[in-house]
Amino acid sequence: MTIADVAAHLGVTKSTVSRALNGYPDIAEATRLRISRAAERLGYRPLSHAQAIRTGRVRSLGLVLQIDDEDSARPFLANFIAGVTQAASDENWTITIATAESEKGVRETLSRLVDEHKADGFILPRTLLHDKRVEILRAQNVPFIMFGRTADPTGCAWYDIKGEDAMRAATTRLASFGHTRIAHVPGGEEYTYSRLRIGGYREGLEAAGIAFDPALIGPPALTRQAGDRATRALLALPEPPTAITFAVDRAALGAYWAAQALNIRIGADVSVIAYDGVPEGAYADPGLTTFAVNSRQAGERLATLLIKRIRGAAPEELRELAPATLIERGSDRPPRLTPAALARHLKTQTNI
Incomplete structure (x- = not known):
């Protein structure tokens, strides 16, 4: 099966088939899909090295992961x-x-991957x-396309x-x-998401008519150990919080x-809501209430949008935001104690 066979079958020129299969922006999306599906149905498989020579593309998306990151093993x-x-394979x-x-x-x-032309674009x-x-x-x-946002959006596409x-x-x-x-x-101060989530927390306080107290912003935390320390620091305040929102589940x-060491109970004495939806949250006692992310869908959209960017779409046209999904469990409940009563109880405990 050759490109000429595909063209003859569809009644179009070889050039149209070639440009459609190589993602040229002058080919309408409907035409590209019709030709690519017909080529797949007919069994046409272009030689990747020949395509790379003609188009300058290797038809590959790049992804570089930092493996020593404190939470790099996220499920x-x-x-x-x-x-x-999956999204890349579909194309x-x-x-x-x-x-x-x-x-x-x-x-x-x-x-190095850019210099060696191992990928046509990158997911960050x-x-x-x-x-x-x-x-x-x-x-x-x-x-490139970002899974997240950054301070300077110039030339940036994102999901x-x-x-x-x-x-x-969570706050309301x-x-x-x-x-x-x-x-x-x-979360980590260097991450965009951390600043955005602090902003959301403050908006929630304002919507609820609660004054913002900077003392209630705990130390940044990305791990259980850091979350333990941050919780202890907040509960050591003269007027401790009866509820805490966490930017990431692992810190939560x-x-x-911290609650076990201080002889208090999550959900009864201190309520907790977090973000990420990691599986471990379901097995905590009580289960962690969290906002979950559909990570598979995120991967699919990032790949799809990056391919569009490589094919010439403007980055400003490739900016998507999706909602997280609340998973209600047992870690957030009405307060059993007032802040003053909680402070008195904590004073009787050790290791705070």
């Missing part, structure tokens, strides 16, 4: 990669995945407020989850239960360690 990673791979593209052990290593690996997960990966790719005019909306909803939910001292534990799970 959603397998589903995320599955989503990226007859492949995925080039590499790893590095530091931010510098990620940038060096990214630059976990974006920073000031992201040097973005600067590298933007300077070299290499297509992101509205974590700020989730934190706003706790306020509706009767909590008036609601704290927030942010550390609150359970």
Whole structure:
């Protein structure tokens, strides 16, 4: 089966078939889909090296992961990669995945893949407020899409989850239960999502008519150990919070360690709501109320949008935001104690 056979079958020119299969922007999307589906049905398979010579594209999407990140083993990673791979495969593209052990290593690996033309564009997960990966790719005019947002959106396409909306909803939910001292534990200060979620928390306080108290912003936390420390620090305040929102689930799970050590109970004495939807949250006692992310869908959309970007779509046209989904469990309930009563109880405990 040749390209001429496909063209004859459809009654179009060889050039139209070639340009459609190679993603040229002058071919209408409906035409491209009709030709690509017909080519697949007829069994036409272009030679990848020949396509690369003609178009300058290797039909591969790049993804560089930092493996020493404190939360790099997030369970959603397998589903995320599955989503990226499936969407790429649907377009007859492949995925080039590499790893590095530091931010510098990620940038060096990214630059090497660009120089070696191992990928036509890149997915950038976990974006920073000031992201040097973005600067590298933007300077070299290499297509990319972010899983997240960044401080300077110039030339950026993205798919992101509205974590700020989730934190706003978490805060107003706790306020509706009767909590008036609601704290927030942010993620890493360098991450864009952390700033957005703090903003959502503050919007929730405002919507509930609760004054913002900067003392109720805990230390940044990405791990259980850091979440444990942040929870203890907040509960050591003269007027401790009776509820805490966490930017990430793994830090929230550390609150359970702190509660056990302080002889208090999550959901009864201190309510907790977090964000991510990691599987471990379902097995906590009580289960962790959280806002979950559909990581497979995120991977699919990122791959689909990146292919469109590579084919010439403007980055400003490729910006999507999706909602997180609330999973209600037992970690958030109406307060059993007032902040003053909780403070008195905590004073009787040790290791705070």
